[in-house]
Amino acid sequence: MLKGSLAAVLLSIAMVGCKEKKPSNDIITTLPKPEANAPKPVQEIGDYNQEMTAEWGGSNYTIGMECMADKSLPVIDDGQGNRYYDNQIRLRIVRSDGSEFFARTFTKADFSAYVDAAFSKRSALLGIVFDKVEDGMLRFAASVGSPDKASDEYVPMVLKISRSGSVSISKNTQLDTDYTGSDEGFEGVVEEGV
Numbered sequence: 228m229l230k231g232s233l234a235a236v237l238l239s240i241a242m243v244g245c246k247e248k249k250p251s252n253d254i255i256t257t258l259p260k261p262e263a264n265a266p267k268p269v270q271e272i273g274d275y276n277q278e279m280t281a282e283w284g285g286s287n288y289t290i291g292m293e294c295m296a297d298k299s300l301p302v303i304d305d306g307q308g309n310r311y312y313d314n315q316i317r318l319r320i321v322r323s324d325g326s327e328f329f330a331r332t333f334t335k336a337d338f339s340a341y342v343d344a345a346f347s348k349r350s351a352l353l354g355i356v357f358d359k360v361e362d363g364m365l366r367f368a369a370s371v372g373s374p375d376k377a378s379d380e381y382v383p384m385v386l387k388i389s390r391s392g393s394v395s396i397s398k399n400t401q402l403d404t405d406y407t408g409s410d411e412g413f414e415g416v417v418e419e420g421v
Contacts, residue, residue, distance in 0.1 A: 269310045271296040272351055272374045283360050284390060288328065290357050290365070291319045300334060303374055305349050311374035314352045320365070320388070329392050335371055341398045342371050342382050349373070353381060364389050368399070 278291045296312035303311045313335055320329040335342075335352040342350065351374040358366045364387040372381025383399035 267309060269302055269312055270374075271312050272314055272353070272376075275354075277356070279357055281357065281360060281365065283365060284363070287323045288365075289321045289323075291317075291321070292355055292357070293317045293319075294354060297334065303349060303351055305373065305375055307375075309375065311351060313374075316352060316355045318355060318367075329388060331394070333369075333386075338369065338371050338382075338384055338396060341384055341396070346380075346382070347371070350380075350382075355386060358385075361387075364395075369396070 274293075274295045276291070276293050278289060280287050280289050282288075294314050294316045297315040298312055300313040300315070303313055305311065315332050315334050317332045318329070319327065322328050333352065333355060335347065335350070338352070339347060350371050353370045353372050353374075355367050355369045358368050360366070367386040367388075369384045369386045370381045371384070372378070385397050385399050387395045387397075389395070
């Protein structure tokens with residue numbers, strides 16, 4: 228009789244184990260598993276073209292600036308998981324007769340003497356904009372700074388082009404502060420021949 232009861236218990240255990248499982252309506256088990264965070268795509272800061280005329284030394288010059296993402300330069304990581312392409316800016320100055328007086332493509336490296344290495348790694352060349360004619364030179368405002376459009380971190384600089392076509396770059400001392408919040412003053416001038 229013991230054998231019969233043991234057989235009945237084993238049979239009932241086997242039947243319970245072979246029952247078809249009913250699908251669960253439990254929300255936690257039906258949600259898809261979260262995927263691993265894919266890396267964010269590399270962003271472009273924003274291309275622009277600007278052209279204007281300036282009277283300089285009794286003649287009119289057309290000044291053109293073209294800013295574009297340069298995918299050949301190292302990608303910038305802002306430390307927050309955002310990655311950006313750095314920019315290059317082509318500056319071209321044409322005489323009124325259509326002949327080219329000056330043409331050069333600038334990158335952040337051209338301004339490295341005025342940006343500390345730690346900030347440079349997480350910054351981009353943001354812009355070069357014609358300002359005015361000053362002391363017989365064309366004066367431009369230039370900046371290297373955070374590629375995040377919501378940020379106000381940047382280093383302001385002055386780029387000047389002489390009548391002979393030479394370039395000088397200096398830190399802009401006319402603004403109250405730079406990205407570090409200090410009032411550093413003149414940092415020197417770098418002159419280059421063209």
